[in-house]
Amino acid sequence: MIASDMFTRFARRMASTQGVPYMVIAETPNPIRDLSPDALRKRAENMMPAIHDGLTLPPAEIARRTKEIAEQQIHPRGIVRSGTPV
Amino acid sequence: MGEAYVEVTAENPADLMLAAYERAYDQGWTDGFPIIPATDSRVDEFVKASGRAADDVIGILPPRKGRVTIEVIAVNAVMAGCRAEYMPVIIAALEGLLDPGFPLELMQMTTNPMTPLLFINGPIRKELDINSGTACLGPGWRANSTIGRAIRLLLINGGSALPGVFSKVSFGSPLRYSFICGENEEENPWEPFHVGLGFKREDSTVTVFKASNYCNISGGEGVGPVETLRHIATHMPPMYGGGDGALLLLGVNHARSLHDAGLSKRDIQQAIWEFARVPVENYAKSFVETERGAGRGDERMVWRTRSPDEVFLAVGGGAGPQDLYISAGAPKTRLIER
Numbered sequence: 001m002i003a004s005d006m007f008t009r010f011a012r013r014m015a016s017t018q019g020v021p022y023m024v025i026a027e028t029p030n031p032i033r034d035l036s037p038d039a040l041r042k043r044a045e046n047m048m049p050a051i052h053d054g055l056t057l058p059p060a061e062i063a064r065r066t067k068e069i070a071e072q073q074i075h076p077r078g079i080v081r082s083g084t085p086v
Numbered sequence: 087m088g089e090a091y092v093e094v095t096a097e098n099p100a101d102l103m104l105a106a107y108e109r110a111y112d113q114g115w116t117d118g119f120p121i122i123p124a125t126d127s128r129v130d131e132f133v134k135a136s137g138r139a140a141d142d143v144i145g146i147l148p149p150r151k152g153r154v155t156i157e158v159i160a161v162n163a164v165m166a167g168c169r170a171e172y173m174p175v176i177i178a179a180l181e182g183l184l185d186p187g188f189p190l191e192l193m194q195m196t197t198n199p200m201t202p203l204l205f206i207n208g209p210i211r212k213e214l215d216i217n218s219g220t221a222c223l224g225p226g227w228r229a230n231s232t233i234g235r236a237i238r239l240l241l242i243n244g245g246s247a248l249p250g251v252f253s254k255v256s257f258g259s260p261l262r263y264s265f266i267c268g269e270n271e272e273e274n275p276w277e278p279f280h281v282g283l284g285f286k287r288e289d290s291t292v293t294v295f296k297a298s299n300y301c302n303i304s305g306g307e308g309v310g311p312v313e314t315l316r317h318i319a320t321h322m323p324p325m326y327g328g329g330d331g332a333l334l335l336l337g338v339n340h341a342r343s344l345h346d347a348g349l350s351k352r353d354i355q356q357a358i359w360e361f362a363r364v365p366v367e368n369y370a371k372s373f374v375e376t377e378r379g380a381g382r383g384d385e386r387m388v389w390r391t392r393s394p395d396e397v398f399l400a401v402g403g404g405a406g407p408q409d410l411y412i413s414a415g416a417p418k419t420r421l422i423e424r
Contacts, residue, residue, distance in 0.1 A: 007254075010195075010252075010254055013149075013251070013252060014149060014195065017148070017149045017150050017151060076251070079250075079251060080112070080113065080114035080248065080251075081114055081248045081249045081250055081251060082249070082250030082251060083249075083250060084250060085250045085251075085254060086250055086251060
């Protein structure tokens, strides 16, 4: 998955609702909407290693690498609702 | 979410109510307001009023795929302060929200404050005292306040639309507490909204809209139907994310004067479609391109709706120089079965 950093935790949460909690997320700083094509290309190039991992690593290895962070991102401990996105 | 059954004790009824509220709030079961405790006997009463089995599944609520049974609906309806006889309205509304063509999953998660608007037609308005006249959007009427609230609690508890966790809504909206009214059929000089959809006048229906903003059009400016409608349409500019329709609730005074001037509902839809347009120079080029690509614009203007059909027209509220525009689309209508 590719997401801007503001949406990373939310993206994993959404992926978990579709049965895919463990995945590599290639992230880039938000916002991207107003970037020029050149700046956007640079951002994309920086994400390439993560994208490569996501496309080539075995699912078990991805699960191993992301298990802990996924747990905290999907069910943040002690949080019911939050005025600051968690 | 915490355990399904909890025991709350206190030394007196007032403290018990407060303890139940605090407990529900801590668990994330509320919209922030106090709740009525969903005891077994109250839930049973609501299930019975639905005429269906407690474990009947109405659907799966996104994003967390919560199974919504009649019992789940009953629990949330009790907490919202509903009467048991409201159950068929809530069930029908939920069925509309779960229509595959309704963007509920988007609504549950997006940064946009869109929310369901429930629009009620037919005799059930009178039977349940669902307000469609003066102050129809509240506050003051129990059915309006609590049926809409029950839907919100179901979206929170059934779908886990918890703010900042699964819901990314930036500002939220007061419309998310309860957004429901009936059509003022008694003072509507044309056919009621649901009859226009093919239902019988004696049917009771709920139409759910995807609604976002809300604009009261005040003042009653304009002499004659063209000026009146042009004035109304100036409050309905094209807007980002507004592509799926516009609901115009005509106040009873304008409805009467436009009708007396010989206009049909179709004439009004046509006029609003033609008047609710803004020059392309007022917008970002990318927005103009998007809207034009979606069939909502030409070389000179961006249009509010693609066609007159996307101007949804109904009559509501009480007397006064007021009309109401709600950016509302994707309507899904369901028969309320009792």
